[in-house]
Amino acid sequence: MDKEQGGQGQHARVLDALGPAITAGDYPPGSVLRTDELEQRYAVSRTVVREVIRVLESMHLVASRRRVGVTVLPAEEWNVYDPRVIRWRLAGPDRPRQLRSLTVLRSAVEPVAAGLAARLATPEQCAELTSHALGMVATSRGRQLAEYLVHDVAFHRVILRASGNEMFARLGDVVAGVLTGRTQHGVMFADPDPAAVTLHVRVAEAVRERDAERAESLTREIVTGAMAELDVLAP
Amino acid sequence: MDKEQGGQGQHARVLDALGPAITAGDYPPGSVLRTDELEQRYAVSRTVVREVIRVLESMHLVASRRRVGVTVLPAEEWNVYDPRVIRWRLAGPDRPRQLRSLTVLRSAVEPVAAGLAARLATPEQCAELTSHALGMVATSRGRQLAEYLVHDVAFHRVILRASGNEMFARLGDVVAGVLTGRTQHGVMFADPDPAAVTLHVRVAEAVRERDAERAESLTREIVTGAMAELDVLAP
DNA sequence: GAGGCTTGAATACGTCGTACATGTTGCGTT
DNA sequence: AACGCAACATGTACGACGTATTCAAGCCTC
Structure with a gap:
């Protein structure tokens, strides 16, 4: 449909926006992110949002549960050895x-x-x-x-x-x-x-x-x- | 459409099948996995396969490139600190x-x-x-x-x-x-x-x-x- | 005529939109 | 207070199109 701005890959773009935001503490532990909300905010399809969520989940930054949404996990749960998490945290507060x-x-x-x-x-x-x-x-x-x-x-x-x-x-x-x-x-x-x-x-x-x-x-x-x-x- | 067997979540099922297979060396580095092939093998939709691929990619087990497919990365690239990778390798050969x-x-x-x-x-x-x-x-x-x-x-x-x-x-x-x-x-x-x-x-x-x-x-x-x-x- | 370069078609991933299934949560009913 | 129902957000599926990359055929040059 559209092929607008984008760097190279919507997936990477959203991930590089959400990941640093979470590791920076913009969303305190227990915060809830809803899929359709992220869809609108980053102007991407559900597919992209879901894949980003899945990756964040694999880093133990968030946990996705039905009917409740995507909840941000406390820092003790994070996969602090993940190179991306390390990069994000080094760039954060x-x-x-x-x-x-x-x-x-x-x-x-x-x-x-x-x-x-x-x-x-x-x-x-x-x-x-x-x-x-x-x-x-x-x-x-x-x-x-x-x-x-x-x-x-x-x-x-x-x-x-x-x-x-x-x-x-x-x-x-x-x-x-x-x-x-x-x-x-x-x-x-x-x-x-x-x-x-x-x-x-x-x-x-x-x-x-x-x-x-x-x-x-x-x-x-x-x-x-x-x-x-x-x-x-x-x- | 269908909701058959499954443990809890097709995503986890496919991941727990593919991850150990890769870390066990069943697919030598450079091997190519095609999406539709995995779709058929595990009888799941593209959505599920793609999310699994994205997670494996975040562990640096595979790299997905256009027109070529999902290539298995050499072991030196793997995120060996990822708890799941550790579990898989401890269960493997x-x-x-x-x-x-x-x-x-x-x-x-x-x-x-x-x-x-x-x-x-x-x-x-x-x-x-x-x-x-x-x-x-x-x-x-x-x-x-x-x-x-x-x-x-x-x-x-x-x-x-x-x-x-x-x-x-x-x-x-x-x-x-x-x-x-x-x-x-x-x-x-x-x-x-x-x-x-x-x-x-x-x-x-x-x-x-x-x-x-x-x-x-x-x-x-x-x-x-x-x-x-x-x-x-x-x- | 042989070699390199350009152009084009084939291909598999990337993104999108919609529809339905499923498990939870919370509220209203008994 | 206990139970069950309805609303809701994620999980899964399917089909379509966009896009980049690759391979090969065709052209030009030396």
């Missing part, structure tokens, strides 16, 4: 808390991942690691934060992937979100902490030398520093 | 690997969670902890594995929740899955390791006394033991 939660998760996971990576990393991965560590060194001075961030994210992604654990590997996006969020949010002007840069280089060394103990404890220093840094910046 | 991955994740997360719990647990949570620890002691002998499992799961759930970190709290189901899987799969006959039982009691003590260091290192012993146990049982 409780971004500080989200950043904290994710950093704590990092502090638990990354040291163990680094220890495993020291035992399992392939030569190629070791090379990538040192390459990115050197890249961090090269971009650590003179306001090259964007370039530094790229290497930082890539470094941690390799560590997580090299751990050989699929659950760890899947946290690459989380770490990327945290690091990006920190760069954007925090000190856009100050250069990165030189001590942190050095630690990354030493982690790369430890992995290359298959020293699991050292890789783990060095990484623990990195994430401890990250948490301390967060304490300074965030309320 | 690569359950051993899944159990391993999740146990490694546990070994990284739980000690840190215990450390935080020691600082943040409410008196009620401390009480629950000791209660379940004592429950484990009481049911640790004489083939009461089912009852023991209940206390074990509850114990770790309280720890994760008391950590005050929502990401940790959400891993309660994961731990439950691992512990249940271990009980079902492994030694259904032998009583639990007495050393592990004692460690749980001591963790409860440490949390009650707000000794974060001790709670963390004791929990580390628990999960290290769990991993060692897994090495004995699994290939």
Whole structure:
């Protein structure tokens, strides 16, 4: 019938409007959304609304029950590991808390991942690691934060992937979100902490030398520093 | 038109058939599912099939592209933290690997969670902890594995929740899955390791006394033991 | 004549609208 | 107060058209 504006896909459009609204808390837990209401508000067919609802339901953001409507679930029920939920929450009002939660998760996971990576990393991965560590060194001075961030994210992604654990590997996006969020949010002007840069280089060394103990404890220093840094910046 | 057999909801029925099939590897990555084919196979309308596809897509199990169909994604793309994906994989053929991955994740997360719990647990949570620890002691002998499992799961759930970190709290189901899987799969006959039982009691003590260091290192012993146990049982 | 580029038709998903079934909720009746 | 009925919102089904992507045939160029 019509093929108006739309980005690419009505489904994505409505989802990217409703999802962030819910995770932002615009609809308090227990709120009821009616299908036909959403139909009108976003000017789409029932099909689209229902599919969006089904996706939100699969993220445990809402629960759909007959005769009552689509009720918003409390935050404790949400699938907080869903990449989209993480993105939405990082873009919303409780971004500080989200950043904290994710950093704590990092502090638990990354040291163990680094220890495993020291035992399992392939030569190629070791090379990538040192390459990115050197890249961090090269971009650590003179306001090259964007370039530094790229290497930082890539470094941690390799560590997580090299751990050989699929659950760890899947946290690459989380770490990327945290690091990006920190760069954007925090000190856009100050250069990165030189001590942190050095630690990354030493982690790369430890992995290359298959020293699991050292890789783990060095990484623990990195994430401890990250948490301390967060304490300074965030309320 | 028809409302035959069905459990409760065609949507859930088809999803519980397709999801496990995909995670089990019945459709190798790159396989193409056509909508009308699924329609016929499960005797449902397009509406239902499309909603199921949308949910599977939100789990990154499949990707739907025009003119080509619904293609199955490689396992690296899957949202392995989705509770349903975890359940499906634990019920499927690569359950051993899944159990391993999740146990490694546990070994990284739980000690840190215990450390935080020691600082943040409410008196009620401390009480629950000791209660379940004592429950484990009481049911640790004489083939009461089912009852023991209940206390074990509850114990770790309280720890994760008391950590005050929502990401940790959400891993309660994961731990439950691992512990249940271990009980079902492994030694259904032998009583639990007495050393592990004692460690749980001591963790409860440490949390009650707000000794974060001790709670963390004791929990580390628990999960290290769990991993060692897994090495004995699994290939 | 061989190769690459453009154009067109076939195809399977995307969206729409309507109709009916089903389970719930809440109210009115007994 | 207990029961049952009617209204309501979601669940499911069916049919139609829009749309993008792919594949192949046909044209042009070298």
